[in-house]
Structures are given as C-alpha cells and as structure tokens.
Amino acid sequence: MDAQAGRRAAGTAARGLAVAAVALAAGIPLLVITVVSLALIPAAGVGLVLAPVALLSVRALADQQRTWAADWTGVEIARPYRPEPAGRSPWRRAAWVLGDPATWRDVLWLLVNIPVGFVLGLVPGACLVYGLEGIAVAPWLARISGYGWGPFWPLADYGISGTAATLVLAALLVLAGLPLAPALLRAHARFSRSLLAPTRDALERRVAHLATTREEAVDASAAELRRIERDLHDGAQARLVALSMNIGLAEELMRRDPETAARLLAEARQASGTALTELRDLVRGIHPPVLAERGLDGGVRALALSLPIPVDVSVELPGRPDAPVESAGYFAVAEALANVVKHSGAARAWVELDHDGRRLRAIVGDDGTGGAAVTPGGGLAGVERRLAAFDGTMAVTSPPGGPTIVTLELPCALSSPRTSPSSGTG
Known part of the structure; x- marks a missing residue:
C-alpha cells in the first residue's frame, strides 16, 4: 500500500471515529431529550412545543449522516420528509412533525445508531491507534521493563521476544485497520440508508406525485406553445404580411404616384418597428434576456x-x-x-x-x-x-x-x- 492510499485510509478511519463520537455524544442526549419531550405531550401540551424541537434536531442529525454518507462513501440517502406546511402555528408545526412517518424512522435510527455507529466507527480507528501505539511504545517499554507491550508481553515467557512479537502484531493491527476503515464506513452508510431512506409506500406516493406534476407541466407547456402561436399569428405575423403588401404596392406606385408610395413606405417602416417590438415582448415572455444576462x-x-x-x-x-x-x-x-x-x-x-x-x-x-x-x-x-x-x-x-x-x-x-x-x- 503506497503512502497516498495509506493517508486516504487513515483519513477514513478518522471519519469513522467522528461517526462513533457523534453516535454517543449527540445520539444519547438527543434520545433522552426526545423521550422526555414526547412524555410531556399529555402534560398541558408542553410536549407539543418541545417535541417538534427535539425531533427536528434528530432530523438535522439524520441529515448530517446523509451528507457524510454521500461525501465519504458515495451512498446516497434521499430525504423522505413531508413538505413543511404554511404558517407558523405551533400546533400545525407539531402535527407536521409528529404525523410524518419518517420522523419515527429517524428516532429508530437514532436509537439503533448509538451501538451500531459506535462499534462500526470505532473498530477501524481503534485498530490504527492501538497498532501505532504498539509500534511506537513497544521498544521503549521493553527497554525499561524487559517486557513487550499491551496484551502481548506474556509471549516473552515462551522464549519469544516480547518486543518483536508486539511489533509484528501491532503492524498487523495497522494493516487490518486500513482496509477495515472504508469497508465499515460503507457498512454504516448502508445501515443508515435502510432506516433513513424513503419507504416503498413513500416512493409510490412520490411516483404518483411526479406523474401528476409531469402531466400538469406538459399541459402548461402545450398551453404556452398555443399562446406563442396565437401571439405570432395575431400579432407579428399579421403585421409582417401587411408590411410585405405595403412594400409591394409601393413598388407599383413608385413611378406613377410617388407621394402615395412614400406614405406606404412610411407605414411599412412603422409596422416593422411595431412587429419588432411585439417579437421582443414575445421573447421576453419566453425567457427574458435580463434573466439570462443578470x-x-x-x-x-x-x-x-x-x-x-x-x-x-x-x-x-x-x-x-x-x-x-x-x-x-x-x-x-x-x-x-x-x-x-x-x-x-x-x-x-x-x-x-x-x-x-x-x-x-x-x-x-x-x-x-x-x-x-x-x-x-x-x-x-x-x-x-x-x-x-x-x-x-x-x-x-x-x-x-x-x-x-x-x-x-x-x-x-x-x-x-x-x-x-x-x-x-x-
């Protein structure tokens, strides 16, 4: 394994330690606060104010896990939450949070993630840290005490150098931790996806919603095309046809009635300006130039x-x-x-x-x-x-x-x- 791969695996192990730390340091307090706030709902409605705050904090932690999973392992976890309702009423806010099935999947993930995230995040990091400690400490400890390091020093009683055995076993720990780190981090991401991703029912509702909005978008696009065609036919196209007729008539009158021809040409010039203005307005209605430029x-x-x-x-x-x-x-x-x-x-x-x-x-x-x-x-x-x-x-x-x-x-x-x-x- 080259130095670059080693640094990458070590960085992944450090991320695993971050996952383990968050699982305990944030997971346990959030779980306690959530349970207490839910228990307070019958108590004069106090929990209806506290519970949404706690549950949205759990949601924020779940969103952080979604970000980590995508950035660190490439595992995408979609957000299954219902849209936030209009208005700022605390009762409506509580009904929105408590009535969303994804909220309770978040709570289940929070509970299970405390042991799972701690173990999957800690193991590779512990292998690296413990192994590197053994490599760095074993020679000095053997020189001072005559024994090796950690759990391996009794090997000296069997005629095996405690220092040599410790260095070998510590190196094995390091080598085991390097590939374990990304594998266990991906395993944790997939575990999180199993609880935090949308369920089949949610996906079916999503597909139905997309089908409906697609039909509406197609209808709106067809209506917009009909409007453009109508505006072109009734506006610029009609003016351009009249413009062509006036120019043709002016050509015929140029020799025998110059004054009338000049008047027709002036009308044609005015009609061309009007048609150009209408075309510009039509283009602005499709995609305004200022929007593209600024x-x-x-x-x-x-x-x-x-x-x-x-x-x-x-x-x-x-x-x-x-x-x-x-x-x-x-x-x-x-x-x-x-x-x-x-x-x-x-x-x-x-x-x-x-x-x-x-x-x-x-x-x-x-x-x-x-x-x-x-x-x-x-x-x-x-x-x-x-x-x-x-x-x-x-x-x-x-x-x-x-x-x-x-x-x-x-x-x-x-x-x-x-x-x-x-x-x-x-």
Whole structure:
C-alpha cells in the first residue's frame, strides 16, 4: 500500500471515529431529550412545543449522516420528509412533525445508531491507534521493563521476544485497520440508508406525485406553445404580411404616384418597428434576456422597476440556480407582483430572495387589502402548478385588511458563487 492510499485510509478511519463520537455524544442526549419531550405531550401540551424541537434536531442529525454518507462513501440517502406546511402555528408545526412517518424512522435510527455507529466507527480507528501505539511504545517499554507491550508481553515467557512479537502484531493491527476503515464506513452508510431512506409506500406516493406534476407541466407547456402561436399569428405575423403588401404596392406606385408610395413606405417602416417590438415582448415572455444576462437578482430588480408602485428588493443568493429553476422562480415572482398591482390596492410591496442550502425561497408581500386566495384557473394556481413541476411549494397568507405574503420555495442547488450578496430598493 503506497503512502497516498495509506493517508486516504487513515483519513477514513478518522471519519469513522467522528461517526462513533457523534453516535454517543449527540445520539444519547438527543434520545433522552426526545423521550422526555414526547412524555410531556399529555402534560398541558408542553410536549407539543418541545417535541417538534427535539425531533427536528434528530432530523438535522439524520441529515448530517446523509451528507457524510454521500461525501465519504458515495451512498446516497434521499430525504423522505413531508413538505413543511404554511404558517407558523405551533400546533400545525407539531402535527407536521409528529404525523410524518419518517420522523419515527429517524428516532429508530437514532436509537439503533448509538451501538451500531459506535462499534462500526470505532473498530477501524481503534485498530490504527492501538497498532501505532504498539509500534511506537513497544521498544521503549521493553527497554525499561524487559517486557513487550499491551496484551502481548506474556509471549516473552515462551522464549519469544516480547518486543518483536508486539511489533509484528501491532503492524498487523495497522494493516487490518486500513482496509477495515472504508469497508465499515460503507457498512454504516448502508445501515443508515435502510432506516433513513424513503419507504416503498413513500416512493409510490412520490411516483404518483411526479406523474401528476409531469402531466400538469406538459399541459402548461402545450398551453404556452398555443399562446406563442396565437401571439405570432395575431400579432407579428399579421403585421409582417401587411408590411410585405405595403412594400409591394409601393413598388407599383413608385413611378406613377410617388407621394402615395412614400406614405406606404412610411407605414411599412412603422409596422416593422411595431412587429419588432411585439417579437421582443414575445421573447421576453419566453425567457427574458435580463434573466439570462443578470440572473434572478437582476431579473427581479428589473421587474420591480417596471411596476407602478415602489417595490423593496432584498436578495441574498451566493450563486445561481439552474436555468429552468431560475426561470420558474422568476415567472412565479412576476405573477405574484402582477397580482399585487391588479388586485391588492397596495401602496408598497417587497420581495425577498434567499437560499438556505437546500431551497430557493422567494417572499412577495404587500400592504394591500388582503383576501388573496388560490382559485382554480387563477394566476396563483398557475404559479402553484409551475412550482410543482420542480417539487416547489407556495403558501399564501392574506387575512382581510392585509398584509398579503406569498412564500415560494424551490428545492435546488446553487452554482457560480458571486462575490457578495446585495440588497436594495427597486
């Protein structure tokens, strides 16, 4: 085994020790806190506040294990949790956490992981540490006491040099620990996947959800194509046909009626400008150039500047999402802002964009009259369908009298880090 492979295996053993330490240092306290908080649920509802906090902490530990499993061993563990509901009510939050079957699988994993994670993580590291200790300590211990090291010094009673036997056995421990480390770490990752990954029922529900959102996305795409065809036929195409006819007529009139020909050419020039404007508007409706050039930050700021009311824009995005997600987020924000202008009677609005490491979140709010709701065939229903194709969610809070707050979330990763986030007023 070369030096590079040895360092890699030693690093894997160190990761195993981290798994063992977390299994005890974090697992035992979290398990105790979870059991106590669940036991307090009947006690005047105190547990309904404490239990979600404890169970979400268990979920965070499980997510950390998912990250380690993917980064360290290549074992991917999907997240099976139900989406977080809209609103911040503690009762709704408790029902969401306690009613999710994946929560109880997390608790079972936490319980079983205490012994399993400790043993699988500790064994390879212990072999390396104990073996290296023997190699380093045995000669000095033999020189001082005349014996070897650890459990092997009695070999000297059989005429075998305790130091030599200790060095050989310690080296064997080191050599055994090097391949054991990655193997046991993968075994722990697979054990975690057996409890933390989605169940068959969850996968079936997921497939059904994807089938539904796919149908809606296909229908939306077909409707968008029909809209583009209609706009082209009724707008730019009709103007271009009229333009061609005017130019042809002007050619015929050029010699015998120059004034009429000049007037027709002027109309043709005006029609060409109008057609070009309509084509540009159509392209912007498909994928705005500002979105491609400046990203979601610049696109939303351009939207804010185009509205007749002041819009505060705050953006904290360390990078850019993939183009389809970016486009979906842009048009969702655009529709929400359009509803503000059309229906809210607001004097001011605001948009907040951020990313928590897993999800892009956009909050669109206004100080209008409130009462907004998702109705079939409405603009917000279209936003919901657009986001569902990306596993996104939308929550609308709009009590009578306002304010109205629309929260949009899209699971995604970011790329192309920017130098710094920005915020400002549009």
